[in-house]
Every structure is written in structure tokens, then in C-alpha cells.
Amino acid sequence: MSNSSALVPISLGEPVPTGLLIGGRWSESPGGLTFDVENPATGESLATIADGDLEDAAAALDAAVEAQASWGRTPPRVRSEILRRAFELVTERSDWFAEIMTLEMGKPLPDARGEVAYAAEFLRWFSEEAVRISGDHGTTGDGANRIIVTREPVGPCVLITPWNFPLAMGTRKIAPAVAAGCTMVLKPAAQTPLTSLALAATMQEAGLPPGVLNVVTTTKADAVVERWMTDGRARKISFTGSTQVGRLLLRRAADTVMRASMELGGNAPLIVCADADLDVAVQGALAAKMRNMGEACTAANRIYVHRSLASVFSAQLATAMSQLRVGNGLDDGVAVGPLIDSAGREKVQRLVDDARDRGAQVLTGGVVPEGRGYFYPPTVLTDVSTDSAMMSEEIFGPVAPVVPFDDEDEVVRIANDTEWGLVGYVFTTNLDRAFDLSERLEVGMVGLNTGIVSNPAAPFGGVKQSGIGREGGRVGIEEFLEYKYIALPRRPGPKS
Structure with missing residues (x-):
């Protein structure tokens, strides 16, 4: 060769x-x-x-x-x-x-x-x-x-x-x-x-x-x-x-x-509306969050769920995340490999600790495992404060912060309140709402009822920074x- x-x-x-x-x-x-x-x-x-x-x-x-x-x-x-x-x-x-x-x-x-x-x-x-x-x-x-x-x-x-x-x-x-x-x-x-x-x-x-x-x-x-x-x-x-x-x-x-x-970089919001198909939303969030162990600029970084669904959504996402096997990517059945290096894992742990210090609850994960390799467990957090560092920094790891919302205008404002604008995700069964939110999000790409947007036939890129x-x-x-x-x-x- x-x-x-x-x-x-x-x-x-x-x-x-x-x-x-x-x-x-x-x-x-x-x-x-x-x-x-x-x-x-x-x-x-x-x-x-x-x-x-x-x-x-x-x-x-x-x-x-x-x-x-x-x-x-x-x-x-x-x-x-x-x-x-x-x-x-x-x-x-x-x-x-x-x-x-x-x-x-x-x-x-x-x-x-x-x-x-x-x-x-x-x-x-x-x-x-x-x-x-x-x-x-x-x-x-x-x-x-x-x-x-x-x-x-x-x-x-x-x-x-x-x-x-x-x-x-x-x-x-x-x-x-x-x-x-x-x-x-x-x-x-x-x-x-x-x-x-x-x-x-x-x-x-x-x-x-x-x-x-x-x-x-x-x-x-x-x-x-x-x-x-x-x-x-x-x-x-x-x-x-x-x-x-x-x-x-x-x-x-x-x-x-x-x-x-x-x-x-990206700071992708994922919005689950009150009328979303819950199973589709959980699987979409899992795909958007866990692709490449969360080490992707398209990864869902902030998950906003309507308050009427937030509790059950968080529980189902935590169950799905906890069932993912962590280990060497060469081994059969492994779904989550290591993070790229020690610095990457230390950043993820810092963000989780910061969120926990500000009142976040850990439903699954959140602790660095013992042993060699730069592994980090799939983690779901609830009650995440909006001033937590992970809400404004790319996590680049398998951590899903869930934040409830009540008003769609407010969640759009919060979702757009960032220097980044690569991708956003919207889960709803209402076609008018789907297009309305897609048009209002300040991003270059939108996943509607899907957690995967990348495709060679489509233009990939973002707006703002x-x-x-x-x-x-x-x-x-x-x-x-x-x-x-x-x-x-x-x-x-x-x-x-």
C-alpha cells in the first residue's frame, strides 16, 4: 500500500x-x-x-x-x-x-x-x-x-x-x-x-x-x-x-x-414539546446525545422538556442510558467507548460536579469508574440550573442535562441565547409547531423528530459562531x- x-x-x-x-x-x-x-x-x-x-x-x-x-x-x-x-x-x-x-x-x-x-x-x-x-x-x-x-x-x-x-x-x-x-x-x-x-x-x-x-x-x-x-x-x-x-x-x-x-462548536438544544411522541423523543434524544459517546458538535447539549413530560421523559432516558454497556470498543456488546483523553474526561466531570453543586440531581452515572482507560458512564441530570456551566459549554461527553419548560416562546429564547448555532432538535406531532419552532431556532440545521441530521447529500454547517x-x-x-x-x-x- x-x-x-x-x-x-x-x-x-x-x-x-x-x-x-x-x-x-x-x-x-x-x-x-x-x-x-x-x-x-x-x-x-x-x-x-x-x-x-x-x-x-x-x-x-x-x-x-x-x-x-x-x-x-x-x-x-x-x-x-x-x-x-x-x-x-x-x-x-x-x-x-x-x-x-x-x-x-x-x-x-x-x-x-x-x-x-x-x-x-x-x-x-x-x-x-x-x-x-x-x-x-x-x-x-x-x-x-x-x-x-x-x-x-x-x-x-x-x-x-x-x-x-x-x-x-x-x-x-x-x-x-x-x-x-x-x-x-x-x-x-x-x-x-x-x-x-x-x-x-x-x-x-x-x-x-x-x-x-x-x-x-x-x-x-x-x-x-x-x-x-x-x-x-x-x-x-x-x-x-x-x-x-x-x-x-x-x-x-x-x-x-x-x-x-x-x-x-455547537451547543445544541433539544426541545420536547407537550404533544411529542414520548418513545420517539426518548430514542431521538438518546441518538442525539450518545452518538460518538457525546463527543460530537451535533450532540444534544441542552435538553428542554415540557413540564408535563419532564419527569417521565427523564426516567425513561435514564433507564435507556443506564443500559448502555461501557467498555473497550473492540469488545462485543459495547455501546459506549472511552473519551478521547484524560483532559476530556476531566472536563466532563467538572461540568457534572458544577451542576450537582448548583442543585442538579443525578438519575444515573456521574462518577468516574476505576481502572485504566478514559471511560465515563452515561449520565442523566435533572433539576439543572440554567446558570450551570454545562448549559453554556460544550459537554463533549455522555451527559444529558434535562430542564423543564412551560412556555414555547421562552424555551426558544433560551435555546437561542448562545454564541453557537449549529443544530437544534424538535420533537412534536404538530406540523405547524414543527415548522414554527424550526424557523425560529437560530441554527443551520434542525432535526425534526430525529436525533440524526448528518448526511452527505445535505449541507452541513451552522450560523453565528x-x-x-x-x-x-x-x-x-x-x-x-x-x-x-x-x-x-x-x-x-x-x-x-
Whole structure:
């Protein structure tokens, strides 16, 4: 699969490269630096991989810039077929990719397989979009000129992916860039680089030419990304991560007027109305809260339930949460794996302790288990004060705070009282109420009677400080294309 000298054996498939991918070649960092990738379920080292530095960052961008002109002229059908082959390879290797993600990120194997299927769909979706890039033609109002509008790749792109969905966030950025004809430098999260390296090797095997995708794994993320952004030759940045880091990257992007796509944090409200189907609402809340152990920007962070249903809803949700088996994601029957690291678990416990100190009642969970690994039990809290920290911070863990409400206008006001606006969830059996609340919520996406909104065919993104731009759907490729207008004078035709 690659010519890297250091490989990580995975039981279900090919070894995983551990070097840097620059200009189509796998290599160690010239500086010889490395870092370990930890299994969050055991605390043990999985692999030692190359720790890229500024020299590596410069070489990766050089390779992307050098490849841009020829890659941008590649026929759309060629780009489409590469993505289609990548889709087929990722799908064939579902168990392999799933095992890699479970080992380095912790999510249970069934969830990891679900992510593989989700991630692969971005490759298929954008393989179809590659051949549908179109322009426009018209005539100026005075009739003097023809207007010809074409679409061109924006140019070399900086891609930065998070640790919580390492495969899906990779394909969600790489696929539209490939489809549009852009080259890339990719910096995956230091906690989960193996998935990105496996994806890069698979893209090579699918026929992606050297230099189109370059990968620098590093623990010096700030310095490496700054090197790319201040260079002036990279023309776009696409980032998924925290709002705090997104603000910093936007300031840097301003210096060279880079195009920017930002998929940032969330503080999703989930509203259960008095007329909601209780079973649907509980299952929807469970899905919205527990996807990826709650480590998702789309996770339900604040659950508002009409007072007439709050008690029974909380009890049923607590019962469902308490029945989820916690453990190593490789083990059969496990539904909740570890959190990503000790810092992530400490934050979750801090938020639970703060809520308890302010009067919250714990129906289930709330205590860090003994033993190795960064596990945290599914937790349901009631009587959560509105001034609790977890009502204004992303929890990023398996904790569900339930707050009763009486008035819909008031709950909408509270739901919108946040700097974030990624997604909201509404449960009701009244169609007018469903659309009314969906329209009033200040979010980029709404789940109506469902806890899952993400789909490659739909535009993913938020408003306010949850981000800029959209990924996926028909608009996803637009982020990687520029318009070019050509004015062509009209010649008068021959007189008859």
C-alpha cells in the first residue's frame, strides 16, 4: 500500500503508514522526531509516527503548489473515477478502517463501521458532483458583450480535521477538493492520525496523482498551520474544530485573504414539546446525545422538556442510558467507548460536579469508574440550573442535562441565547409547531423528530459562531471553486 519504512499492523487488513506523505512519497521527518498515538481504552501506545516540523510543512505546500496546475486541468471524469474507486476501496475495507478508528479514538466497532459508511458516501457523492461543475452564458443589458462565466478550482487548500470523526471529516473535505481540482495539505488531529494516513494511502491506490494530497502529522499544529497560511500560495483553509481555534484561523486568513470554511462548536438544544411522541423523543434524544459517546458538535447539549413530560421523559432516558454497556470498543456488546483523553474526561466531570453543586440531581452515572482507560458512564441530570456551566459549554461527553419548560416562546429564547448555532432538535406531532419552532431556532440545521441530521447529500454547517460555509450536499463543492467572468464583444452579423 505504501513505501513507508514504519508500518502499524492492523489485524483486519493492510498495515498503516506512519510517515509523512509529501509529493506522493512516504518518508520520516528529516528532523527524525516522532510521537506516540495512544489507545484511550487502555492508555497504551498504539504506534510511533512521524512528527512533522516547519521544513516538512514547507515541502508539503511546495508539492501541492507544484501539482496544482496540472491537477486543475485534469478532466472532470478522471477526477470522478478516482473518487469512485476510493469509495469502493473504503467500502471494501470497512472493517479495517473501523478497527483503526476504534483503536485510536475509542468508539465501538459498530459505530466505527457506521462512520466508514458515512465517510465513504462523501467520496461517492462528490464523484458525481465532479462532472456537474457548470458555468453560465448570457448577454449584457446593452447587447454589446457576451457574458461567459466559468468555474475554476480555488487552488491549494489547507485542510485541518478533528479527532472525533477522523475518517468522515477527512473525506468530507478531501472529496470536494479532489472533485473541484484542488490540491491539498492535510493536518490530521494528533490523537487520531492513523485513520488519515490510512485514507491517504487508499487515495493513492485509487489513482490520486503525487502532490495532490499531502499529509503532515505533527504535534506542532499551530506552527505548521501558520507556516501554510502565511505563505500566500495556499488559497483556502477548511477547518473543523473548536470555535476558539476557528477565530484564530480566521484572523490569520485575513492577512492573505484566504477563502475560509469553518465548522466550529455547537451547543445544541433539544426541545420536547407537550404533544411529542414520548418513545420517539426518548430514542431521538438518546441518538442525539450518545452518538460518538457525546463527543460530537451535533450532540444534544441542552435538553428542554415540557413540564408535563419532564419527569417521565427523564426516567425513561435514564433507564435507556443506564443500559448502555461501557467498555473497550473492540469488545462485543459495547455501546459506549472511552473519551478521547484524560483532559476530556476531566472536563466532563467538572461540568457534572458544577451542576450537582448548583442543585442538579443525578438519575444515573456521574462518577468516574476505576481502572485504566478514559471511560465515563452515561449520565442523566435533572433539576439543572440554567446558570450551570454545562448549559453554556460544550459537554463533549455522555451527559444529558434535562430542564423543564412551560412556555414555547421562552424555551426558544433560551435555546437561542448562545454564541453557537449549529443544530437544534424538535420533537412534536404538530406540523405547524414543527415548522414554527424550526424557523425560529437560530441554527443551520434542525432535526425534526430525529436525533440524526448528518448526511452527505445535505449541507452541513451552522450560523453565528458555529461556523462559515457548508460541507456536503450540492453546495459542498462550491467552497472549492471560484467564478471567472469573461467578457466577449459581440460582432455584428452580416447584413442580408
